[in-house]
Amino acid sequence: MRTDHNNEAVRAEEPGVVRTIGWVYVVLGGLAGAAALLLRTSAPVLLVSAVLQLVVGWGLVTGRAWAYFVALALAAVNTISGLVLLVQGVAGILVPLLVNGLVLGSLVRHDVRRWAGLSGNG
Numbered sequence: 001m002r003t004d005h006n007n008e009a010v011r012a013e014e015p016g017v018v019r020t021i022g023w024v025y026v027v028l029g030g031l032a033g034a035a036a037l038l039l040r041t042s043a044p045v046l047l048v049s050a051v052l053q054l055v056v057g058w059g060l061v062t063g064r065a066w067a068y069f070v071a072l073a074l075a076a077v078n079t080i081s082g083l084v085l086l087v088q089g090v091a092g093i094l095v096p097l098l099v100n101g102l103v104l105g106s107l108v109r110h111d112v113r114r115w116a117g118l119s120g121n122g
Contacts, residue, residue: 012115014063017106021071022060024103029053068107068116075104 033050036043056074059067082097106112113119 012111014115015109015111017109018060018063018068018112018115021103021106022057022062022067024099025053025057025060025071027057029055029057065116068112071103072107075100075107079104 029050029052031050032046032053036046036050039046052070052074056067056070060071078100079097082093082100085093086097110119
């Protein structure tokens with residue numbers, strides 16, 4: 001973490017990818033919310049997913065470091081479960097798996113980790 005002229009900690013500048021991922025979560029959360037309203041069979045699960053994605057997405061868009069950790073956990077869990085479903089031959093999992101893999105890959109970049117306070121170098 002850098003320091004300013006008053007020797008106070010200054011957080012690294014937010015990489016643009018963080019805000020982009022945030023908007024992806026906001027859009028996906030909105031779509032999941034709409035699906036929850038239309039499909040009453042799995043509405044509770046979709047509704048919880050929608051709210052979580054909207055909150056995390058907005059947290060990333062507004063530059064909240066806590067949202068980074070939640071987004072990282074979500075992307076990791078979704079990527080692992082997507083891989084399991086892919087091995088089991090579930091149709092239609094390829095696009096969500098690719099999106100979650102891209103999100104996960106973007107979140108572990110050095111500049112993003114530095115912004116979240118996970119890397120003191122550089």
